[in-house]
Every structure is written in C-alpha cells, then in structure tokens.
Amino acid sequence: MRSKKPLQRAILLPRGLPRRRITQSAPGQIALLHAIAHIELNAVDLALNMARRFTKTQLLVDFYHDWLGGADDEAQHFLMLSDRLADLGAAYGDLPAHDGLWQAADATKHDLLARLAIAPLVLEARGLDVTPTIIDRLKSVGDE
Numbered sequence: 001m002r003s004k005k006p007l008q009r010a011i012l013l014p015r016g017l018p019r020r021r022i023t024q025s026a027p028g029q030i031a032l033l034h035a036i037a038h039i040e041l042n043a044v045d046l047a048l049n050m051a052r053r054f055t056k057t058q059l060l061v062d063f064y065h066d067w068l069g070g071a072d073d074e075a076q077h078f079l080m081l082s083d084r085l086a087d088l089g090a091a092y093g094d095l096p097a098h099d100g101l102w103q104a105a106d107a108t109k110h111d112l113l114a115r116l117a118i119a120p121l122v123l124e125a126r127g128l129d130v131t132p133t134i135i136d137r138l139k140s141v142g143d144e
C-alpha cells in the first residue's frame, strides 16, 4: 500500500549524497530503489516542463502531447517504485536526493535544442546505459 504522507525530500548536491552498497539487507535495496524513484519523479517534472516551457516555440502539437504522455509513463514508473519501496517498509522521501537533473534543466531553460541535447540524449541515455547493471545488482541480492 502506498504511503499517504506528503512527498518530502531533502535535496543535496550530487556529491553530498552518501554512497550505499547494495546488499541482501533492505537498506541497500531501499537506497537504490529510492534513487531510481527520485529519477522517475524528476522525469515527470522534466516532461511536464518540456510540455509547458517551450510553448512559444512553434512546434507540432504532437511534440507537446508526446511529452505529456511521457510524463504519464514516468508517473507510472514512480508509482511502481513507490509500491516496491512500500514492500520494503520505506517510502519516497525517506532518504535525501540530489537535484542534478534540475540543475541541467535550469541551465537549458532558455534553449530548446540545448534541453533536448542534455536531458533526454545525455542524462536519460546515461541512465539507460546503467540499467542492465542495476538489474544485475538487484538480482544478485535476490530481488527479481
């Protein structure tokens, strides 16, 4: 069951976050899943920001619809991770997180092409590159 408490999170600089090793005990899995949930929630915010921020740029309406659909997808991912965190007795907001994605969003807020180059093509792509490793790490501690 999902937590009913409001989302609260401590935001730190990326290098300010403690590094945690994943183990068969819950804290390492919670830390990893919490970090991924934070990325998914940021992806919701970034997709909604894309759908709204660049409305003065004359683009096909499909551009905006695609970003709204992406926000919905990312929200589903966040909720699935929230459910998994709840299975482990935790909730999003229990641990600090970083604002690295928003720093990139802020730095590119006036330039659509820069935003598209940095957010989906670099940051999201980097996240996808590490996904197989994350899957292996979770499987290695018995979390299918």
Ligand SMILES: [Fe+2]
Pocket (backbone or CB within 6 Å): 040, 043, 073, 074, 077
């Ligand atoms: Fe996602």
